[in-house]
Amino acid sequence: MTDTLLEVRNLRIDGTVRPPGERPKDINIVEGVSLTLAPGRVMGLIGESGAGKSTVGLSTLRYGRGGLRLSGEIWLNGRNIQTISPGQLRDLRGREVTYVSQSAAASFNPSIRLMDQVIEATVLHRIMSRSEAQKRAVELFGALSLPEPESIGSRYPHQVSGGQLQRVMTAMALCPKPDLIVFDEPTTALDVTTQIDVLAAIKTAIRHTGVAALYITHDLAVVAQVSDEILVLRHGKMVEHGAVQQIIEAPREEYTRALVSAHSIPHEEQAATDNPILRLEDITASYEGKIQVLTDVTAEIHPGQTLAVVGESGSGKSTLARVVTGLLPPERGRVLFDDQPLPPALADRSLEQLRELQMIYQMADVAMNPRQTVATIIGRPLEMYFGIRGAEKRRRVIELLDQIEMGESFIDRYPAELSGGQKQRVCIARSLAAKPRMIICDEVTSALDPLVANGILKLLLNLQADEGVAYMFITHDLATVEAISDSIAVMYQGRLVRYGPKSEVLTPPFDDYTDLLLSSVPELRLGWLEGVVQNRKMESAGY
Amino acid sequence: MTLRRIPISALIGLILTGVAIFVAAFAPFLAPYSPAETVGDVWEPASDQFWLGTDNLGRDLLSRMIYGARITIFIAAAATALSFCVGAVAGFAAAVAGGLTDQAMSRSVDLLMSIPSLIFALVVLSVLPSTVLILILVMAVLDFTRVYRLARAVAVDVNVMDYVEAARLRGERLTWIVFREILPNALSTLVAELGLRFIFMVLFLSSLSFLGLGVQPPESDWGGMVKENKDGIIFGIPAALIPAAAISVLAISVNLVADWILRRTSDLKGGRS
Numbered sequence: 001m002t003d004t005l006l007e008v009r010n011l012r013i014d015g016t017v018r019p020p021g022e023r024p025k026d027i028n029i030v031e032g033v034s035l036t037l038a039p040g041r042v043m044g045l046i047g048e049s050g051a052g053k054s055t056v057g058l059s060t061l062r063y064g065r066g067g068l069r070l071s072g073e074i075w076l077n078g079r080n081i082q083t084i085s086p087g088q089l090r091d092l093r094g095r096e097v098t099y100v101s102q103s104a105a106a107s108f109n110p111s112i113r114l115m116d117q118v119i120e121a122t123v124l125h126r127i128m129s130r131s132e133a134q135k136r137a138v139e140l141f142g143a144l145s146l147p148e149p150e151s152i153g154s155r156y157p158h159q160v161s162g163g164q165l166q167r168v169m170t171a172m173a174l175c176p177k178p179d180l181i182v183f184d185e186p187t188t189a190l191d192v193t194t195q196i197d198v199l200a201a202i203k204t205a206i207r208h209t210g211v212a213a214l215y216i217t218h219d220l221a222v223v224a225q226v227s228d229e230i231l232v233l234r235h236g237k238m239v240e241h242g243a244v245q246q247i248i249e250a251p252r253e254e255y256t257r258a259l260v261s262a263h264s265i266p267h268e269e270q271a272a273t274d275n276p277i278l279r280l281e282d283i284t285a286s287y288e289g290k291i292q293v294l295t296d297v298t299a300e301i302h303p304g305q306t307l308a309v310v311g312e313s314g315s316g317k318s319t320l321a322r323v324v325t326g327l328l329p330p331e332r333g334r335v336l337f338d339d340q341p342l343p344p345a346l347a348d349r350s351l352e353q354l355r356e357l358q359m360i361y362q363m364a365d366v367a368m369n370p371r372q373t374v375a376t377i378i379g380r381p382l383e384m385y386f387g388i389r390g391a392e393k394r395r396r397v398i399e400l401l402d403q404i405e406m407g408e409s410f411i412d413r414y415p416a417e418l419s420g421g422q423k424q425r426v427c428i429a430r431s432l433a434a435k436p437r438m439i440i441c442d443e444v445t446s447a448l449d450p451l452v453a454n455g456i457l458k459l460l461l462n463l464q465a466d467e468g469v470a471y472m473f474i475t476h477d478l479a480t481v482e483a484i485s486d487s488i489a490v491m492y493q494g495r496l497v498r499y500g501p502k503s504e505v506l507t508p509p510f511d512d513y514t515d516l517l518l519s520s521v522p523e524l525r526l527g528w529l530e531g532v533v534q535n536r537k538m539e540s541a542g543y
Numbered sequence: 544m545t546l547r548r549i550p551i552s553a554l555i556g557l558i559l560t561g562v563a564i565f566v567a568a569f570a571p572f573l574a575p576y577s578p579a580e581t582v583g584d585v586w587e588p589a590s591d592q593f594w595l596g597t598d599n600l601g602r603d604l605l606s607r608m609i610y611g612a613r614i615t616i617f618i619a620a621a622a623t624a625l626s627f628c629v630g631a632v633a634g635f636a637a638a639v640a641g642g643l644t645d646q647a648m649s650r651s652v653d654l655l656m657s658i659p660s661l662i663f664a665l666v667v668l669s670v671l672p673s674t675v676l677i678l679i680l681v682m683a684v685l686d687f688t689r690v691y692r693l694a695r696a697v698a699v700d701v702n703v704m705d706y707v708e709a710a711r712l713r714g715e716r717l718t719w720i721v722f723r724e725i726l727p728n729a730l731s732t733l734v735a736e737l738g739l740r741f742i743f744m745v746l747f748l749s750s751l752s753f754l755g756l757g758v759q760p761p762e763s764d765w766g767g768m769v770k771e772n773k774d775g776i777i778f779g780i781p782a783a784l785i786p787a788a789a790i791s792v793l794a795i796s797v798n799l800v801a802d803w804i805l806r807r808t809s810d811l812k813g814g815r816s
């Protein structure tokens with residue numbers, strides 16, 4: 001065996017797009033990517049969406065999604081897989097190289113038991129007999145710290161949690177004893193508290209089996225924990241390649257430096273005032289009187305300040321926003337806006353009350369009508385609340401576009417003609433147009449790339465300084481919380497487990513849940529993962 | 544959209560539909576004789592004078608076909624337009640309003656749909672006078688139920704999008720939500736359905752006229768002309784087959800166009816834009 005497992009030389013990937021009503025045109029997706037990987041090493045591929053990370057990862061299986069054309073050389077185990085026959089390629093896939101996808105939930109067949117899916121490739125390639133493969137699978141389940149490794153294989157995909165399913169998928173990839181595994185954002189869809197378990201399990205399994213891996217992610221802090229070296233991609237080209245330590249401590253390229261220093265936003269915490277703009281009093285809410293989602297939530301938001309509401313998915317964060325906006329009238333409790341109680345139901349609120357409380361959504365894509373231009377989208381609140389029409393309206397829309405740092409040229413575009421970050425900016429402009437006193441931001445940055453998200457957060461803070469608007473900022477990302485909030489409410493299973501000014505909430509002693517949440521946020525430093533896992537083991541052992 | 548990208552089947556459909564509409568629009572200039580005038584013998588065969596022969600009363604069949612196109616297409620189009628406006632608006636309103644309003648509207652429509660439409664039309668038209676207006680109204684009322692269900696189904700999907708919620712939070716009225724937020728996003732599906740509904744209208748009108756409850760003499764649509772000339776078939780006279788063929792050709796050609804639009808709108812590769 002050579003000391004190079006995988007060598008990619010001058011990889012170039014092209015595709016053809018067929019826009020309706022136009023001639024098909026060729027586009028270049030990846031160009032000039034070269035990398036080498038020794039057996040047992042882990043390389044992290046990092047970059048924003050559209051950088052070509054997954055495309056490069058899949059090319060090691062000689063697979064191009066949607067008819068992409070690969071050119072260049074891909075040497076694996078001493079042969080160029082670009083030239084091998086379809087039969088040899090079949091042998092290679094699932095035997096020498098395996099793949100772990102982002103969404104395990106969508107990748108498992110819901111009607112087949114987990115064990116049969118995990119050992120399928122192994123048995124099919126005649127690497128092991130059925131019983132040997134099952135034995136190995138059980139070992140792997142144990143190594144990946146899945147509960148009841150003996151029997152978990154007889155369950156169906158819907159009977160295990162998302163984090164467990166992701167680990168089962170890793171077991172599936174490890175089962176045929178491959179030389180290389182491609183991990184495609186395996187933890188991106190998980191909550192932070194779950195992510196850390198999966199991450200630790202993946203890392204241990206890689207170390208134990210000595211398999212090499214390509215680890216694709218957009219989160220630098222995550223990739224720093226599992227890989228030996230990092231390759232930074234942007235627009236399908238290589239930006240920088242180096243050992244993990246070098247990349248995070250001494251990045252050479254401008255772009256890498258920006259990635260490393262994302263989230264470093266200066267923001268001074270402000271003290272609470274006497275007149276909160278919004279006060280929630282003992283809010284209890286449920287869906288159709290059956291499932292209680294919120295229990296006795298009491299919190300305040302002060303003018304010109306930000307309350308961050310944090311928690312994992314299902315903790316009731318978004319439901320709280322629905323109560324405040326009136327979409328879900330609470331069972332008990334009141335919402336006071338500027339010391340005046342707000343009618344619980346949306347239909348009973350006055351136009352003025354609606355104007356003062358605006359909302360920005362997570363998915364800017366679906367928060368704007370695809371058949372309306374930016375001018376209509378931003379102009380409509382002006383027309384509705386202030387009766388501004390015609391040339392005056394257009395002038396105000398241009399002013400707002402300037403405020404969100406976009407400019408006049410975007411005014412007649414449709415949402416489909418904007419990038420993800422621009423769409424979110426337009427949504428911000430739409431809520432600003434109403435001159436609100438408070439804006440609810442529901443996970444506004446979680447669908448965006450780190451650098452773009454950073455730009456949005458800075459914009460929101462600048463606007464807060466200029467307009468004095470208060471934010472209720474719903475998020476699961478604690479790094480964002482630290483960057484922008486003045487006070488924090490930590491939610492768990494519909495209750496506030498911790499609430500107060502930022503400095504207090506983030507200072508020990510912590511309650512158990514907040515501790516778990518805070519310690520799960522990946523930090524951009526070597527050895528962080530081991531440290532946390534070590535700590536937790538000691539705690540659970542009773543030290 | 545260039546002509547080159549239109550599939551051949553849709554092109555045939557477009558041309559034939561275009562011819563039918565052109566003939567209907569310019570009937571007085573194209574028809575060689577008056578449709579009501581007896582110009583020859585009963586059931587004369589095709590000749591230089593009468594290109595398609597004459598009918599059961601000796602009127603020129605070609606002229607009657609041309610005027611018949613006018614009546615058939617006008618009534619079918621008017622009924623389709625009416626059923627669409629009513630059905631789409633009601634469907635959207637039901638989806639947006641939701642709750643009891645939606646239930647009440649949807650169940651009433653179910654009730655109406657459970658009565659076989661031909662029998663319902665026969666009963667209503669045998670009581671009411673068969674004027675063109677009544678005909679259009681009855682056909683529209685019977686057909687709007689189908690449009691209603693489609694429009695409601697599409698609108699329910701659009702209604703849960705965040706931009707509709709944003710509009711509600713902004714305090715928009717029902718009319719804005721229906722016409723500005725939902726309608727533009729449901730339009731392509733509805734347009735495809737429009738073609739299909741038009742064909743069903745043509746067939747429905749033809750059935751009614753054939754049964755003698757549709758367009759009343761001396762006016763006549765294609766279905767009525769089949770009825771007038773059906774006895775000729777016994778004597779080997781093809782006069783009844785010509786309007787019947789015209790009905791099929793119109794139905795097929797509109798269908799080809801509707802199919803093409805439907806394929807474009809349901810195309811995953813973004814034909815929607």
